[in-house]
Amino acid sequence: MPILIQKYGGTSVGTPERIRRVAQRVVAARRAGNDVVSVVSAMGHTTDELLALAEAVTHDPRRRHPRELDMLLTAGERMAMALTAMAINDLGEKAISLTGSQAAIITDEAHTGARIEEVRATRVREELAAGRIVIVAGFQGVSRAREVTTLGRGGSDTTAVALAAALHAERCDIYTDVDGVFTADPRRVPDAVLVPEIDYEEMVELASAGAQVLHPRAVEIGARFQVPIRVRSSLRDDHPGTLITRRKRTMERLVLTGLASESGWARIVIRGLPATMAATARVLSAFAAAGVSVDMAGHAERPDGRRELQLTVPEADLERAQEQAAGLLDSLGGERADVMGGLSRVTLVGSGMTGEPGVYARAFEALVAVGIEVYALSSSAITISFLVPQEAEDRTLQALHDAFALAREGI
Amino acid sequence: MPILIQKYGGTSVGTPERIRRVAQRVVAARRAGNDVVSVVSAMGHTTDELLALAEAVTHDPRRRHPRELDMLLTAGERMAMALTAMAINDLGEKAISLTGSQAAIITDEAHTGARIEEVRATRVREELAAGRIVIVAGFQGVSRAREVTTLGRGGSDTTAVALAAALHAERCDIYTDVDGVFTADPRRVPDAVLVPEIDYEEMVELASAGAQVLHPRAVEIGARFQVPIRVRSSLRDDHPGTLITRRKRTMERLVLTGLASESGWARIVIRGLPATMAATARVLSAFAAAGVSVDMAGHAERPDGRRELQLTVPEADLERAQEQAAGLLDSLGGERADVMGGLSRVTLVGSGMTGEPGVYARAFEALVAVGIEVYALSSSAITISFLVPQEAEDRTLQALHDAFALAREGI
Numbered sequence A, B: 001m002p003i004l005i006q007k008y009g010g011t012s013v014g015t016p017e018r019i020r021r022v023a024q025r026v027v028a029a030r031r032a033g034n035d036v037v038s039v040v041s042a043m044g045h046t047t048d049e050l051l052a053l054a055e056a057v058t059h060d061p062r063r064r065h066p067r068e069l070d071m072l073l074t075a076g077e078r079m080a081m082a083l084t085a086m087a088i089n090d091l092g093e094k095a096i097s098l099t100g101s102q103a104a105i106i107t108d109e110a111h112t113g114a115r116i117e118e119v120r121a122t123r124v125r126e127e128l129a130a131g132r133i134v135i136v137a138g139f140q141g142v143s144r145a146r147e148v149t150t151l152g153r154g155g156s157d158t159t160a161v162a163l164a165a166a167l168h169a170e171r172c173d174i175y176t177d178v179d180g181v182f183t184a185d186p187r188r189v190p191d192a193v194l195v196p197e198i199d200y201e202e203m204v205e206l207a208s209a210g211a212q213v214l215h216p217r218a219v220e221i222g223a224r225f226q227v228p229i230r231v232r233s234s235l236r237d238d239h240p241g242t243l244i245t246r247r248k249r250t251m252e253r254l255v256l257t258g259l260a261s262e263s264g265w266a267r268i269v270i271r272g273l274p275a276t277m278a279a280t281a282r283v284l285s286a287f288a289a290a291g292v293s294v295d296m297a298g299h300a301e302r303p304d305g306r307r308e309l310q311l312t313v314p315e316a317d318l319e320r321a322q323e324q325a326a327g328l329l330d331s332l333g334g335e336r337a338d339v340m341g342g343l344s345r346v347t348l349v350g351s352g353m354t355g356e357p358g359v360y361a362r363a364f365e366a367l368v369a370v371g372i373e374v375y376a377l378s379s380s381a382i383t384i385s386f387l388v389p390q391e392a393e394d395r396t397l398q399a400l401h402d403a404f405a406l407a408r409e410g411i
Helices: A016-031 A046-057 A066-090 A122-129 A155-166 A200-208 A216-225 A277-289 A315-332 A357-369 A390-403 B016-031 B046-057 B066-090 B122-129 B155-166 B200-208 B216-225 B277-289 B315-332 B357-369 B390-403
Strands: A003-008 A035-040 A095-098 A105-107 A116-119 A133-137 A140-143 A148-150 A171-176 A197-199 A229-233 A242-245 A255-274 A295-301 A306-314 A336-351 A376-379 A383-389 B003-008 B035-040 B095-098 B105-107 B116-119 B133-137 B140-143 B148-150 B171-176 B197-199 B229-233 B242-245 B255-274 B295-301 B306-314 B336-351 B376-380 B383-389
Touching: A003 A016, A003 A155, A016 A035, A016 A066, A016 A133, A016 B046, A035 A066, A035 A122, A035 A155, A046 A066, A046 B016, A046 B066, A066 A095, A066 A133, A066 A140, A066 A148, A066 B046, A066 B066, A066 B095, A095 A122, A095 B066, A105 A155, A116 A155, A122 A133, A133 A155, A140 A155, A155 A171, A155 A216, A197 A200, A197 A255, A200 A216, A200 A242, A200 A255, A200 A336, A216 A229, A255 A277, A255 A315, A255 A390, A277 A306, A277 A315, A295 A376, A306 A315, A315 A336, A336 A390, A357 A383, A357 A390, A383 A390, B003 B016, B003 B155, B016 B035, B016 B066, B016 B133, B035 B066, B035 B122, B035 B155, B046 B066, B066 B095, B066 B133, B066 B140, B066 B148, B095 B122, B105 B155, B116 B155, B122 B133, B133 B155, B140 B155, B155 B171, B155 B216, B197 B200, B197 B255, B200 B216, B200 B242, B200 B255, B200 B336, B216 B229, B255 B277, B255 B315, B255 B390, B277 B306, B277 B315, B295 B376, B306 B315, B315 B336, B336 B390, B357 B383, B357 B390, B383 B390
Parallel strands: A003 A035, A003 A171, A035 A133, A095 A133, A105 A140, A171 A229, A197 A242, B003 B035, B003 B171, B035 B133, B095 B133, B105 B140, B171 B229, B197 B242
Antiparallel strands: A105 A116, A140 A148, A229 A242, A255 A306, A255 A336, A295 A306, A336 A383, A376 A383, B105 B116, B140 B148, B229 B242, B255 B306, B255 B336, B295 B306, B336 B383, B376 B383
């Protein structure tokens, strides 16, 4: 029997009523002739509530008590999976819930942000062979030292795709509250259209660029093990959603897939630094040591031979970035650091951009035409990102969506 | 180093503030030179809330989905133990939390009401040897088939005493919201006094008779493995509480220990049955098959040679008892069944009652003097129970407490 993996997020199992609806969907998949493994997240805001409880007992539990925090947080999916299994049993199918440990989701030892090393799916296979629907707790695993771990952000998506890989599943269906992957966020770009099929690589870029629909970690596992992933609505039965797969694409043709964006970025420009590789490296190392992640780095030589280093950083890291910059100006010699917050990064994703001269030009023309200032740019083989004022984020998305006719041409 | 087991109930770990207070107490015991294992219940009403959640998803989860209900309920202690471990770590001691499964509390397969078969304390011993304070989830265990189970009522007390037995602990301290075991419930009998030391057998009787302070299951394990158990207040540090132990008692002297009571009882009298053992056995078997528990059974022969069977049953079982009685009257031949609800059972516990003729007499005189009607009686070597109207429960307790001068003579 083909094996189908389903993943239901916290909203999908957020109330007893919704859990019963999930159960119906799981049973329907089973009765359609599949062996079904469903991965569930914690109900609604349970994980946040548990975290708040830990913070009421102690300070900074993530850093100071990571092992116990994982023990605490894993209670969340435990509740959801047991309730889901009950609801399925009620519909006349046999279901069994398994913790991350019971399902042998083996991870490294990094509490609160563990990586899956291996899935030993023996127990899951046995339960399937016994005719059971298996409900697996998302987001959690067990280390080789038998300690309970959690996977961090995107954990449940990651559990689902990893299980799909280990079980050689037919497909992994990620149920969510949207219809699938769109050419842009439909709340921001009203004429955005659904993308019926997308490349793993494009999906990794869209997800990394801010598309909330699916975590890039999960897509990367899907790509590595060639697991077809379908993102689909848990609210509608009739909708095929978006299939993420290895797409056979027309040779050499420019294929623009979509746009994603993320606010909360800031820019720091350190002026008058020595124009040496060593000085730039010192800055980047100091930022890294202070835990400041840097995106879209660039520099400019001035006529006086000094250099200006431009770095994009998360707004949340800006204060630490300024402290580091102040110290570096002292030690390296430099003039001052200018900062600007309130920026958004808008990313255009599409295969075949490499060496396509028209793309940059068309994008810039479109943004100039609507009066949007671009503070920084960066690109990869399949992406171009633009740093713009946050208040211009939606207009930037719409302008690029129009310029590349994504509403019509988006696959 | 001597091993000390501590047990904290749901109220003691009911809020972040209280968890921090428990942590201080645990750390104090450690710094006083003990290896400490603390057993915690779920916070406050968590277990009831989880049960309500299950009932919102399905019907009768205890009967229909016992395995999944246990998976759900065990989330409760998991949260409490992780938070407690964090709070202890904060105070500079090393703590580690272990689930019932990790602590190898091996039970039978009876989900939602499992019995402990064995405690394989290897992991707990290793953690103690590594200098850690061990926090163990109460109420939960694991079957030999590696399924998660819960122990039912009194589960956390039972976990604590079973661990104390397996680890050959110096003592098991049960922390609660009262000062210890009293000659009667001080809310009902204002001059009730604390019992500083009590026999295992007497404590089993008091606990079974309605004293809420400790579950009889736990005391029975204590008796079997000779674990000294101390019941003490989690609110006061200075109070020694009550020590439950094998007491060397003065030979042949009547020692009355205390009173306990329980409301919610009813009486059913089946009249005009054949006066045969077979008929009585048929009634008791029918009640048992219908899940009606019977207490204080008695019968009376009538002048016409028929029999009246008097059975005390929990009020909650009364309806089922009446249904059974109706059927039995038909099949056995009989007149009618009379029922009376709203009764309480008051129990006097004390060693050395056997063959002491004055005890019954003194008790009856006392109850007659204050005009209390006794509907049924039963006794064991160390107990006498009286069935009285619920509205007379407190007066019965006070009258017996006075009659036996428990306020002065109670040890």
